[in-house]
Each structure stands twice: as C-alpha cells, then as structure tokens.
Amino acid sequence: MAVCGSICLEATAKSRIKLTEHTMIILTRMFDGDERVSRRVYAIYWPRLPAHSADLRHYLVVSDETWSGLTVATEDTCEVVDGDLGDFVLHKGSSGRDMLVHWAAVEDALLDRMIDHEEAAMSEFRRRLKQGRRRQLGPSALRDVTPVGPNLSATFVSSLASKFENLLALYAASERDNFGEILPHLVMAEFCVAAVGDLQSQWVSELFRILETNFSEISDDPVSNVIAVSFVEHLPPPNEVPELLALLGSRMLDYYRTIYEVPP
Numbered sequence: 505m506a507v508c509g510s511i512c513l514e515a516t517a518k519s520r521i522k523l524t525e526h527t528m529i530i531l532t533r534m535f536d537g538d539e540r541v542s543r544r545v546y547a548i549y550w551p552r553l554p555a556h557s558a559d560l561r562h563y564l565v566v567s568d569e570t571w572s573g574l575t576v577a578t579e580d581t582c583e584v585v586d587g588d589l590g591d592f593v594l595h596k597g598s599s600g601r602d603m604l605v606h607w608a609a610v611e612d613a614l615l616d617r618m619i620d621h622e623e624a625a626m627s628e629f630r631r632r633l634k635q636g637r638r639r640q641l642g643p644s645a646l647r648d649v650t651p652v653g654p655n656l657s658a659t660f661v662s663s664l665a666s667k668f669e670n671l672l673a674l675y676a677a678s679e680r681d682n683f684g685e686i687l688p689h690l691v692m693a694e695f696c697v698a699a700v701g702d703l704q705s706q707w708v709s710e711l712f713r714i715l716e717t718n719f720s721e722i723s724d725d726p727v728s729n730v731i732a733v734s735f736v737e738h739l740p741p742p743n744e745v746p747e748l749l750a751l752l753g754s755r756m757l758d759y760y761r762t763i764y765e766v767p768p
Contacts, residue, residue: 546566
C-alpha cells in the first residue's frame with residue numbers, strides 16, 4: 505500500500521466518490537451512537553488477533569474533545585475521507601511489529617503513555633504538534649515519507665478562505681485549533697454550515713458555482729472528494745431547505761439527489 509501526511513476518520517457515509525485502495529487516512533468518520541464524528545489518526549497497526557479479525561487495520565485516535573488519551577478504532581467502524589500520511593514514520597511497536605506512527609509520538613514511549621491516558625504525555629504530544637516536526641525530531645527519528653501527491657484538498661479550502669471573507673475566520677479558527685495544520689474535511693464542513701445559514705447572500709451563490717466547477721466523479725480526485733464528503737453530504741435534506749436545489753450545479757445536484765433519493 506502506498507504511503508502518503510496525516511490521517512483522519514469519519515463514520516461510514518455512503519459515497520459515490522470512493523477512496524482508492526492506495527490511499528490512507530487523515531480524516532475518518534466514526535460512529536458515536538447515531539452521530540458521525542471526525543477523528544484524527546495518530547497510529548496505524550495490524551495486531552495479531554484471531555483469524556476473523558487478523559486483517560483489520562487498527563487506528564489510534566484521540567478519545568474525546570478534551571484530549572484525555574488515545575483509543576482504538578477499527579477499519580470496519582469508520583471511513584477514511586482524506587488520504588495523506590506524510591506525518592507518519594515506520595516504527596517498531598512494543599510488540600516488535602511494524603506500525604505507522606505520527607512523528608510527534610515516536611520518542612519517549614509517548615504513544616504507549618497516551619494509550620494509558622497519561623495527562624503529561626498528552627500535554628507533551630500537543631506541545632510537539634504546536635512546535636512542528638523538524639524542530640522536534642532529531643535525524644534518527646525523522647525519516648522521509650514519500651507522499652502519493654500534493655495535499656490538493658488543503659490548498660483548495662485555503663483558496664476558498666482567501667476568496668470569501670465570510671469563510672476566513674472559520675479557516676483561521678480551524679488552523680489555530682489544530683496547531684497550525686489544516687484538516688480540509690473539517691474546514692469544508694464548517695464552510696457548509698456557514699453557507700446553509702446564509703443562502704440568500706451573493707457570496708453563497710458564488711461559492712456553489714466554484715464548488716461545481718471543481719467537482720467531478722473521478723475516484724482519486726482529492727478536491728472532488730472533499731466537496732462530496734464534507735460539503736454535499738453535510739447539506740440538509742431538500743424538504744428542509746428546498747432552495748438548495750436551485751443553487752446546486754448539475755454534477756453536485758446529481759450527487760445530492762443520490763444521497764436523499766430525490767427524483768430528477
């Protein structure tokens with residue numbers, strides 16, 4: 505499997521735009537009761553388990569919004585929505601098996617301590633994230649990881665924030681809350697909420713036009729993926745906001761109709 509900066513998960517939403525088997529996570533949707541929640545992944549491993557689960561990929565994610573520690577999510581309970589592994593290094597786990605670990609958790613047995621919900625370890629991990637990679641890791645810990653491609657989805661949401669003043673504050677807040685990193689799917693979902701709350705404004709019409717221009721059904725297009733998964737799929741159903749149908753361009757409208765089973 506090709507290794508590409510970070511990983512995230514989200515709860516299984518059916519999407520016509522699929523990630524290829526050559527992508528790995530940055531943002532994942534996971535189930536939390538009936539709610540879909542986004543979680544950043546900080547380690548990936550394949551444990552030795554009974555045959556029925558031996559091939560399941562396991563992800564270590566932050567347990568909750570208070571950053572109390574790490575918990576496990578398995579690939580059958582979540583969905584990869586953004587593929588970028590540039591922040592990960594190949595590392596020997598405590599079991600002696602190879603695993604992919606976020607660079608900030610490599611040294612000082614930090615990963616194991618975060619799994620144990622050690623408060624000091626979580627604080628140190630957040631400090632390292634804020635400080636940045638190359639200032640934190642020495643030559644022995646920092647290894648080159650070749651990305652599959654540039655983070656086009658992050659570039660795209662950044663360009664939207666630059667163009668629309670109404671989105672700039674949301675973008676800046678997300679960047680600040682994630683220690684200087686942009687998580688495109690989280691940002692795009694925020695953009696969606698802002699747009700739905702201001703549908704009569706001219707800037708929203710222009711936003712929808714730009715999204716339509718950049719939207720396609722190419723399976724490995726990261727920009728189309730972020731538009732589909734974190735904008736179109738976050739739109740309310742047409743019976744709640746019927747004016748959405750007039751704003752959506754033809755390609756986005758077709759996709760929206762498949763989600764809510766709206767007839768042509």
